[in-house]
Structures are given as C-alpha cells and as structure tokens.
Amino acid sequence: MKKSVDGRTPLDSNRLRLSKVKSTAAGVPAAISSMNHGIRKMGVTRTVRSLLMVNQKDGFDCPGCAWPDPDHRTSFEFCQNGAKAVADEAMKANVNASFFEKYSVDELLKKSDYWLNSQGRIAQPMILEPNASHYTPIDWDAALRHIASTIQSMHSPERGVYYTSGRTSNEAAFLYQALVRALGTNNLPDCSNMCHESSGKALTQTIGIGKGTVHLEDFNHSDLILVIGQNPGTNHPRMLTALRDAKKKGAKIISINPLPETGLKRFKHPQDYMTGDVKSTQLADLHVPVRIGGDAALLKGVMKQLLSLGAIDRDFIATKTEAFGEFESGLASQDWQQIVHDSGIEREMINEIAQMCADSRATIACWAMGLTQHKNGVAVIQEVVNLLLMGGHIGRPGAGLCPVRGHSNVQGDRTVGIWEAPSESFLAKLEQGLQFELPRKHGYDVVHSIHAMENGDVDVLICMGGNFLSATPDTPSTAKAIQTVGLTVQISTKLNRSHLVKGKTALILPVIGRTELDIQSSGGQFVTVENSMGVVHRSKGNLKPVSNGLMSEPALVAQLGQLLCPDVLDWASCIGNYDSIRDIMSKALNGFENYNERVRKPSGFLLPNPPRDSCEFSTPSSKASFTVHSLPDVTLSEDRFVLMTIRSHDQYNTTIYGLHDRYRGIHGNRRVLFMNALDMSEYGLKTRDIVDITSHFLGTKRHSKQWIVVPYEIPRRNLAAYFPEANELVPLESTATISNTPTSKWIEVSLTNPVDSSEEE
Ligand SMILES: Nc1nc2c(c(=O)[nH]1)N[C@H]1C(S)=C(S)[C@@H](COP(=O)(O)OP(=O)(O)OC[C@H]3O[C@@H](n4cnc5c(=O)[nH]c(N)nc54)[C@H](O)[C@@H]3O)O[C@H]1N2
Ligand SMILES: Nc1nc2c(c(=O)[nH]1)N[C@H]1C(S)=C(S)[C@@H](COP(=O)(O)OP(=O)(O)OC[C@H]3O[C@@H](n4cnc5c(=O)[nH]c(N)nc54)[C@H](O)[C@@H]3O)O[C@H]1N2
Ligand SMILES: [Mo]
Numbered sequence: 001m002k003k004s005v006d007g008r009t010p011l012d013s014n015r016l017r018l019s020k021v022k023s024t025a026a027g028v029p030a031a032i033s034s035m036n037h038g039i040r041k042m043g044v045t046r047t048v049r050s051l052l053m054v055n056q057k058d059g060f061d062c063p064g065c066a067w068p069d070p071d072h073r074t075s076f077e078f079c080q081n082g083a084k085a086v087a088d089e090a091m092k093a094n095v096n097a098s099f100f101e102k103y104s105v106d107e108l109l110k111k112s113d114y115w116l117n118s119q120g121r122i123a124q125p126m127i128l129e130p131n132a133s134h135y136t137p138i139d140w141d142a143a144l145r146h147i148a149s150t151i152q153s154m155h156s157p158e159r160g161v162y163y164t165s166g167r168t169s170n171e172a173a174f175l176y177q178a179l180v181r182a183l184g185t186n187n188l189p190d191c192s193n194m195c196h197e198s199s200g201k202a203l204t205q206t207i208g209i210g211k212g213t214v215h216l217e218d219f220n221h222s223d224l225i226l227v228i229g230q231n232p233g234t235n236h237p238r239m240l241t242a243l244r245d246a247k248k249k250g251a252k253i254i255s256i257n258p259l260p261e262t263g264l265k266r267f268k269h270p271q272d273y274m275t276g277d278v279k280s281t282q283l284a285d286l287h288v289p290v291r292i293g294g295d296a297a298l299l300k301g302v303m304k305q306l307l308s309l310g311a312i313d314r315d316f317i318a319t320k321t322e323a324f325g326e327f328e329s330g331l332a333s334q335d336w337q338q339i340v341h342d343s344g345i346e347r348e349m350i351n352e353i354a355q356m357c358a359d360s361r362a363t364i365a366c367w368a369m370g371l372t373q374h375k376n377g378v379a380v381i382q383e384v385v386n387l388l389l390m391g392g393h394i395g396r397p398g399a400g401l402c403p404v405r406g407h408s409n410v411q412g413d414r415t416v417g418i419w420e421a422p423s424e425s426f427l428a429k430l431e432q433g434l435q436f437e438l439p440r441k442h443g444y445d446v447v448h449s450i451h452a453m454e455n456g457d458v459d460v461l462i463c464m465g466g467n468f469l470s471a472t473p474d475t476p477s478t479a480k481a482i483q484t485v486g487l488t489v490q491i492s493t494k495l496n497r498s499h500l501v502k503g504k505t506a507l508i509l510p511v512i513g514r515t516e517l518d519i520q521s522s523g524g525q526f527v528t529v530e531n532s533m534g535v536v537h538r539s540k541g542n543l544k545p546v547s548n549g550l551m552s553e554p555a556l557v558a559q560l561g562q563l564l565c566p567d568v569l570d571w572a573s574c575i576g577n578y579d580s581i582r583d584i585m586s587k588a589l590n591g592f593e594n595y596n597e598r599v600r601k602p603s604g605f606l607l608p609n610p611p612r613d614s615c616e617f618s619t620p621s622s623k624a625s626f627t628v629h630s631l632p633d634v635t636l637s638e639d640r641f642v643l644m645t646i647r648s649h650d651q652y653n654t655t656i657y658g659l660h661d662r663y664r665g666i667h668g669n670r671r672v673l674f675m676n677a678l679d680m681s682e683y684g685l686k687t688r689d690i691v692d693i694t695s696h697f698l699g700t701k702r703h704s705k706q707w708i709v710v711p712y713e714i715p716r717r718n719l720a721a722y723f724p725e726a727n728e729l730v731p732l733e734s735t736a737t738i739s740n741t742p743t744s745k746w747i748e749v750s751l752t753n754p755v756d757s758s759e760e761e
Helices: 030-044 044-051 080-089 096-101 105-109 113-118 140-152 170-183 197-207 218-221 237-249 270-276 295-309 315-322 323-331 335-345 347-359 378-388 409-415 424-434 446-454 475-482 553-564 573-578 576-587 610-614 677-682 727-728 755-760
Strands: 023-025 126-129 160-164 226-227 251-258 265-268 286-288 362-369 398-404 460-464 487-492 505-510 527-530 535-539 641-644 674-676 689-698 700-711 717-721 748-752
Touching: 044 080, 044 689, 080 237, 096 265, 113 251, 126 140, 140 460, 140 487, 140 505, 140 573, 160 446, 170 409, 170 424, 170 460, 170 527, 170 576, 197 378, 197 398, 218 237, 218 748, 226 727, 237 251, 237 265, 251 347, 251 475, 295 335, 295 378, 295 717, 315 378, 323 446, 335 347, 362 378, 362 460, 378 398, 424 576, 446 475, 475 727, 553 573, 573 576, 641 727, 674 677, 674 689, 677 700, 700 727, 727 748
Parallel strands: 023 265, 160 460, 226 251, 226 362, 251 286, 362 398, 460 487, 487 505, 641 717, 674 700
Antiparallel strands: 126 505, 527 535, 641 748, 674 717, 689 700, 689 748
16 A cells, blocks of 8 residues: 655745835736746737737636726736736646656655646646556546546445536536536535635625625725735735725725735836826725734724714614614623734724724725634624624615635636535525426535545545645645545646545546637637626637647536436537526526526626615515624734735745745745744744744644744734645634634644754654
C-alpha cells in the first residue's frame, strides 16, 4: 500500500522582497500590468480580442468576480484582475499526454500551486489507474462509461458526492443538479458552503430571500456606503468605480476592516488618464480598524447610539418589521465597556459612525468574507440587517443590503438548484418542470461531505470545477478523507492539487472555459449567468478552444445523463441546442418564465426580489424581522493570537497567478505572516523571522511550518496569512452556527520559533 499524501502546499524557498504599502489602487500601473499579463500568456492578438469582449453585451461574462455590469458600457469593462483571469484561461494547452508522461503524480506533488497553474490548460481526458504513478490518456467515451458504471455499482445513491464551484453556467448547473437528483440524492455541496452561505441563511430568515436587495444604480443614489469585511481593490476592483461615482455624487464611505486595504483608501480609474484627469479619488471617509471578530460588538455600539439619538424610522419599523421590542431591550442591556473592548474601537469613533448613519437618508451595507467566515457569521450579518431596518434602508432607492458575491456565477448556481438542502417549495416547482420524482432527504454540504469520506461512506466524488482539496479546511485531514474514495473525477480547465490528492482511481476531464466558442450541432451556443445583483444575462466566448480534446460542461453532463438515466430528459436535444435546456428551466424555476426570450435582451433580465422591488418580505409574518444575538466570545488566552486567512492581489482563490501582493508590498513569497509591530517586539520577533504556527480548537492542535513574519498595520493579537497555504490550520469542526461555513477568518493560534521548538522536541 502506498503511503497517503497530506496535500499541503510545499514550502516556498523564494526570496521575499518587501516594498511600501500602496496608498492608491488601480491607475496606469494596473492597466499596464493587466495587458502585460495577457500578452505574456496569450500574445497580442488574442489579448486584445479577448479583453475587448469581456462583459460586453454580446461578449462573455468575466470569469473573475460576480460584480454587475453598468448599463452604459465602455469598451474596457474589465479590471486588472479580470484580465488576469481571462489570460489565465487563454493559456496554451500544454498539460497533455506528454506532460503527464514526463511528470509522475509524486513529482507534481512537490511543485507549488503557482507552478501547477502556470503549466497551461489541460488538453485531453486523463486517467490515473489504482496504484499507477502517472496519469495516462483515456478517450471521452471510455471515461464517461467508467464514471457511469462506478455510479451504477454503488449500494446507495447517497454514496456519490457532486461538488460545484461557482464558475459553472446556469445551463450546466441546472442539468447537473437534475442528473444528481435523478440518481436519487441531494448531495450537492458547493463553494458557496465556504463563502456566502452565512449571508444566504441570515437574509432568508430575516427578509425572506437569501440575496441582496440593491441594484448597481442604487450606488448613485446613496448617502452612505458601508464596506464591511471586504477588500474590493483586489477582489472586486470594478466595485471601486461604483464607489468613486457614488462619492462624486456626495455619498460617504466607511470601511470596517482590521486592515487598511489599499483599494478603499484612494482609487484612480485607468480610463481617466485618457481624458487627461490625473487625480485619484479618496474613497473611504472613515476607516474603522475593527478587531477580527469584533464586528458584532461594533454594530451593537452603533445601533445603541442610534437609539439614544432617536435616529430611527419609526414608521418603517411599525409597518414593515417585527420583533423591534425585543431588539430594543436587547441593546439596552448591552454594556458599553464590552462593546469597546471586543470591537477594539473607541466610543468616539462608534459615535462618529452612528452620526454618519443618522445623517444618511439612504444607506447601503456591503460585505464579504470578513463577516461570513466566522462562528457567528449568520448572527453578525443579521446585525447588519438590524442596522438597516432601524433606519428603513430596505426597499428604498439608494439603500439596501449588498452581500458581494465571489465566483462569477455562484449566485446563479444556487438559483438553478445547486443546493444540498433544498426547500420543499423549490423542489415542488422543480418537479413540475422536470417531471420526475425528486429526493427529499437533504444531502451533504462541503464539511459534511468530508466527514462522510472520513467515515468511508463515499464511493464517488465528482467536482464540477474548483479545487476541493485546497479550498476546504484542514488540508491533511481532507487529503486523508479524499483518499478513501473509490473514484474521484475533476472536471477542470487548469491543473491543481485536487488532481494529485485523489481517490483510488482518478479522472481529469477538461472542459472549455467562459472565453471560448462553444459549437454544438445547431451552431454556436451561449450560456447564461446571474450576477451578484440578480441580473441574469448571456455569456458567449469568442476564442477558439485551446484544444480539440475539450468538451463543454453542459454536453459533458448530458452525455453522463444519457448513460445513467436516459429516460428522464431528452439529453440529446439539450446537447444540440442549449435553448432546450432553458425551455426546461423556464418551467422548473420561479422567475425564469420565457427564459429564452427574456435572456436574449441585450442586458438580460432581473430576477424578482420582493424586498428590493416592493419592500415586501416573504417571511411567515410577511414582515422583516429584527433579531437578538448575544456577543461572540472573543477572549484569547495568554500567548494566543487570532489568524485570518486572506487573498493576495495575485491569486484567484486557489489559483496562484503570481507571487506578489502589490498593494500590501509583498513580493516573491507567499508564506508571510502579517503581525502588529508591537506584538512582534513583545515576542522578540524581527522582520523576516521564521515562525511555526499551531492552531488550537477544542483541545486539538494543527501545525504549519515556516512562516515569515512581516510587520503590518493590523490590530494587536490579530494575524493574517494567505489562503490556501494556511488552510492546514483551519479546523474542520470549526464552522459557523447554522450555515456550517468553515471559520477561515477566526483561527486561534500560537507561534513558536522553530529554533525553540526543536529544543522542546
Ligand atoms: N482577484 C480576485 N478576485 C476574487 C477572488 C480572488 O481570489 N481573487 N475570489 C472571489 C471569491 S470566491 C470571493 S468569496 C471574493 C472574496 O472577497 P473578500 O471577502 O474581499 O476576500 P478576502 O481576501 O477573504 O478578504 C476578506 C476581507 O475581510 C477582512 N476581514 C477579515 N476578518 C474580518 C473581520 O472579522 N471583520 C472585518 N470587518 N473584516 C475582516 C480582511 O482584512 C479582508 O480585507 O472575491 C472574489 N473575487
Ligand atoms: N482558508 C480559506 N479557505 C477558503 C476561503 C478563505 O477565504 N480562506 N475562501 C473560500 C471561498 S469564498 C471559496 S468560493 C472557495 C473556492 O473554492 P473553489 O471554487 O473550489 O476553488 P477555485 O480555486 O476557485 O477553483 C479553481 C479551479 O477551478 C477550475 N476552473 C476554473 N475555471 C473553470 C471552468 O470554467 N470550468 C471548470 N469546470 N473548471 C474551472 C480550475 O481547474 C482551477 O484550478 O474557497 C474557500 N476556501
Ligand atoms: Mo467565494
């Protein structure tokens, strides 16, 4: 028997270079950097051709983030990070049979994530037979038959797990969930379980829909925009344009974040240089350096102060909400000392935020992973809901809740059925459209899937995109769990660690990406996606696929459908013309009536959203609900720190484009631990000292070696390190209440100097 592998990212031996933290985001360096990145990877013609089609009405949806497109588009509707995502997908298909002949899986395991991704696109289907050292080619037909026969030989449909990452189109996702449910299970975990699940759960309970309530246009009518636990300069750069425009119209912006993220300080739109405007715009009027996990305390402080100012919308509260009484008395009993202590923010600054909220007629609250990936992720988002409800900021122009989604179609995937815990009403409608019976028992989310693998309950793991191993917590435990599975299948575009840490047999099935032409028997196809603000629109690639060996995601799923359950749908017509898929979707999903017709409108169409559209709430009482939560325990025992895992400017989740984090002044090495300079001196640490990190959770420990300490403007006893390298420290059992999202932003750790620890051992 071969020893199991632990899946950790290999240690990085490159030299770390430090530069000044940047104060202005984007600007000419950003524009040049995106063009260079493209040209290096795909040549001048392909770069210009593809970048001109990003986010155009007749082009493709940027595979970067889910930020919406403005109605009046310029010819450059992309940001430098979107350009990187496009260039990355347009790389040559060098990961082919001879590549795998050259490198064994063991050799590939020693390579960094950056190296793996930079080898290029995957060219053809490959198989790794049990105990083989190298992947070898397999033809499509044999690969799909292998999957079908393995699924058919399972004792129960629940022994199959079907993961989805959020780049998958509505059409592919819809067919995929239909196939999985036809097989008899709801085991449909997705990246959302690790991302905005807390937002979905928090919003469904309080406002009756698990989505945000603003439209891009609202930013132009807002008085105050809160940006909480989000780094838009890196992760949603086009949001900075919306913030800048809002600012020009008089809005104020507050950034609530342990880090002073560059994009929220100053912003310069690259296009402004063309009009001779060289000034940058200050974005945040106030930066609130909250402690990691201190947001609930901070928000309670702001709301307590608003109550004492009497700055609340009594009419809205009386007619549109419930449970205000309990909420009010909950706040009254909250003491100020704890608020100030837990948030790390002085009373004066809390009062200042409250005054800005009181002065605003229309407030938008945006947030991302800084709130969702905490033990109290759901509760803290409900405090944001409380704050907006107090002032009546829902269902009013320029105001509302704005969870800023990550993957470009993560919201759409959930809308069309990638959901391990579907509601009865959702299934009933789906059944009407699909016309076959659907399973009711809820399936596994991501964390439950890993536990099921640990227990030996999974025979087949299929991943529609993503990088299951590296995106999930507790890398060594997850790696061990995955290796118990009989067959793992990765449907991918680029090489990643999930191809190397796998089941007894492993398949890699390469697909065409967003940027590429998708030709089927009826001609060129488009797919559809939903952005962060509920707009469903078309996406059509224009580049020649990088290899003849690729299949489209909808075609791949439909071919599996033909093998596994030929009678439930007319799979052949779904492959030939994606309009046939959309015809079924229009019958199976609320809000998708006349799908084919409406999605052909140049800007697509808006899905219904009662709170936004008519200030109505589909909750049991038909009212929006205030909620009361006690504060989370944020005390740390002596010599402990809290670590958050964050993204650099040169990565897309587990895809590492480069080794720089330009805005934060980090270059050449990612194994960096950001630490407050006063904590460093207290612990006798100097810049570039090496430490080992141990995480602690309910008496269990996890270790990670060799991190380079770098001083940074971060609250005391708070640390930051990059994801996915730091995932080996995230305990699998540490998840948010209700949403079960791993607490990737709250990891309790201690540090040891490797010299000391070797003496201990
Ligand atoms: N270029 C690029 N774009 C991306 C991605 C990418 O990797 N690269 N990923 C996509 C995906 S899937 C997602 S989900 C989004 C992620 O977008 P973000 O949520 O912006 O990503 P993170 O790097 O996780 O940043 C979290 C931010 O929250 C702050 N934070 C951490 N803990 C706390 C806390 O307790 N309180 C507060 N107030 N703040 C806190 C951190 O300092 C950081 O600024 O971006 C999407 N877009
Ligand atoms: N510690 C820590 N862990 C985290 C997070 C964190 O902040 N901290 N963030 C979490 C979040 S928010 C998310 S969303 C998850 C992300 O989890 P995933 O979505 O699973 O991971 P990605 O890195 O986005 O997946 C990258 C891979 O997707 C494949 N891919 C890219 N484009 C396509 C395509 O068009 N089709 C197909 N079939 N495959 C494609 C490529 O092979 C690529 O290697 O990670 C989570 N994990
Ligand atoms: Mo995400």
